[in-house]
Amino acid sequence: MAKTIGVTVSERIQAGLVVDHRIVGPLHIFPANYDPDSEDEQDALVELPTEGLVRTICDQIVGAAQGATDIQAIGVALPGLVRNGVVEEAPNLPQLKGSRIFELLRNELATRDIQAPVTVLNDADGCAAGLASLHGRLDSVVRVWTLGIGIGYGRYPFAEGVWEGGHTVVSLDDKERYCGCGGRGHMEGIMGHRAMRLRFLDMEPEEVFEAAKLDPSTGHCADHRCLEFKRLWHKALAAGTASAIHIGGAGKFFLTGFNVRFVDLPMLKDYLQQMVKMSPLQSYSMEIVNDDAQTRVIGAAVTAEQAAGL
Numbered sequence: 169m170a171k172t173i174g175v176t177v178s179e180r181i182q183a184g185l186v187v188d189h190r191i192v193g194p195l196h197i198f199p200a201n202y203d204p205d206s207e208d209e210q211d212a213l214v215e216l217p218t219e220g221l222v223r224t225i226c227d228q229i230v231g232a233a234q235g236a237t238d239i240q241a242i243g244v245a246l247p248g249l250v251r252n253g254v255v256e257e258a259p260n261l262p263q264l265k266g267s268r269i270f271e272l273l274r275n276e277l278a279t280r281d282i283q284a285p286v287t288v289l290n291d292a293d294g295c296a297a298g299l300a301s302l303h304g305r306l307d308s309v310v311r312v313w314t315l316g317i318g319i320g321y322g323r324y325p326f327a328e329g330v331w332e333g334g335h336t337v338v339s340l341d342d343k344e345r346y347c348g349c350g351g352r353g354h355m356e357g358i359m360g361h362r363a364m365r366l367r368f369l370d371m372e373p374e375e376v377f378e379a380a381k382l383d384p385s386t387g388h389c390a391d392h393r394c395l396e397f398k399r400l401w402h403k404a405l406a407a408g409t410a411s412a413i414h415i416g417g418a419g420k421f422f423l424t425g426f427n428v429r430f431v432d433l434p435m436l437k438d439y440l441q442q443m444v445k446m447s448p449l450q451s452y453s454m455e456i457v458n459d460d461a462q463t464r465v466i467g468a469a470v471t472a473e474q475a476a477g478l
């Protein structure tokens with residue numbers, strides 16, 4: 169029975185004790201009473217300097233340990249590109265860029281008498297590991313698209329690489345330049361929530377997808393700009409997935425994040441069928457799943473457990 173701790177850091181920090189791939193006890197959360205509509209709280213972590221953020225993460229780890237002295241591994245999932253324990257890029261927590269996060273966490277935990285091995289991972293990879301665990305797929309390859317402010321791409325099992333799949337080029341149109349990274353033609357530049365708000369300055373993404381609906385009595389859509397965008401959005405997701413299939417093979421793809429509400433699965437599958445024609449690559453499947461903190465916490469813990477060879 170592996171006793172581990174999983175931590176996920178996004179707009180807030182959530183940590184839990186994970187025993188045998190199940191959460192035991194409550195999640196420890198900072199800020200505790202997080203309100204996603206309050207801009208102050210959205211920025212609570214962004215405004216912490218790196219040392220303060222590391223201390224706050226360790227506070228939650230100590231809380232989650234519930235006094236246990238036999239923790240075997242700790243996994244910390246961060247939004248950004250993490251390699252060899254260094255945060256190379258973190259657009260949503262810019263203060264972390266360049267920080268030797270592995271060392272900082274290990275040193276801070278040592279001052280609190282916690283010596284368990286620490287693994288730092290990308291949060292989308294943690295999400296993929298959590299879904300693999302929950303869906304009994306720890307022995308197969310699982311990929312996940314997280315459709316939120318940006319577009320995350322996670323894969324399980326862990327493999328060396330960059331895996332910035334959300335920045336897959338899916339358009340050669342020079343005008344496609346809404347991606348948060350500044351790159352042209354990226355999947356996130358079409359599908360990301362932030363990018364959609366930049367494209368439709370006069371409409372929220374919810375209104376765009378609502379206006380793209382067909383009138384059931386006439387079969388027509390009142391707003392062609394919105395319908396065209398809905399098609400583009402699904403083509404971008406199909407194109408990113410098709411590229412992932414052509415590079416890494418068919419298999420299971422999960423879709424999660426708050427914008428899965430916009431996914432029209434029949435439309436997505438139709439585009440994907442047009443883009444993937446080699447018969448050995450057609451055994452893929454897509455499934456929409458809820459994005460919850462528990463899945464990500466378990467995923468971070470499972471990744472740490474595997475990295476520690478437990």
Ligand SMILES: [Zn+2]
Nearest residue numbers: 335347349354
């Ligand atoms: Zn990009």
